[in-house]
Amino acid sequence: xxxxxxxxxxxxxxxxxxxxxxxxxxxxxxxxxxxxxxxxxxxxxxxxxxxxxxxxxxxxxxxxxxxxxxxxxxxxxxxxxxxxxxxxxxxxxxxxxxxxxxxxxxxxxxxxxxxxxxxxxxxxxxxxxxxxxxx
Numbered sequence: 613x614x615x616x617x618x619x620x621x622x623x624x625x626x627x628x629x630x631x632x633x634x635x636x637x638x639x640x641x642x643x644x645x646x647x648x649x650x651x652x653x654x655x656x657x658x659x660x661x662x663x664x665x666x667x668x669x670x671x672x673x674x675x676x677x678x679x680x681x682x683x684x685x686x687x688x689x690x691x692x693x694x695x696x697x698x699x700x701x702x703x704x705x706x707x708x709x710x711x712x713x714x715x716x717x718x719x720x721x722x723x724x725x726x727x728x729x730x731x732x733x734x735x736x737x738x739x740x741x742x743x744x745x746x747x
Contacts (some may be wrong), residue, residue: 614682614689616649620659620675621694621742622667624720631720632739633697634731635667635706638714642731644738646690655691663695667718668706671695679745684737692742 621644622633637643647662649655656675664670675693684690705717721727723743727736 614687616655617646617684617688617690618649618655618658618662619644619646619690619692619738619742620663621678621692622663622669622697623694623723624697624700628722630723632723633667633700633718634721635716635718636730637716640732642727642735644735646738649691656693659691659693665710666706666708666716668704669697671697678742681738681741684741685734690738690741692738692745694742694746 624631624633632644634642634644645663645666647658647666649658653661656677659675660671673695675695678692678694680692681690682688700720703717703719705715707713707715727739
């Protein structure tokens with residue numbers, strides 16, 4: 613049985629176009645918010661929980677389900693959601709308790725710009741899947 617992961621894609625609209633939320637993990641480079649869906653937890657609830665745990669954002673609005681992929685990482689089934697953030701800071705840091713505690717530094721990136729090599733390969737695949745589903 614595959615491990616079930618959730619990946620909430622957080623967006624904001626700018627005059628220049630749509631941007632997505634990413635963060636810099638102190639040990640593992642640039643990433644999207646993602647995490648494991650807990651037993652007996654539905655995937656949308658997991659998207660809300662993971663976003664709150666990793667970024668500090670607590671959003672009340674319904675997330676839009678984009679799709680599911682088993683091609684992001686071996687042995688994993690990824691559930692993708694998107695949510696538009698009406699207002700946000702340009703950058704912020706959030707301390708998470710995961711893996712003994714880390715400080716994640718959040719930033720915005722243009723959705724139409726390719727990811728560079730500071731992003732792990734699985735997030736290249738994740739964002740490619742998301743882009744394909746919305747185009």
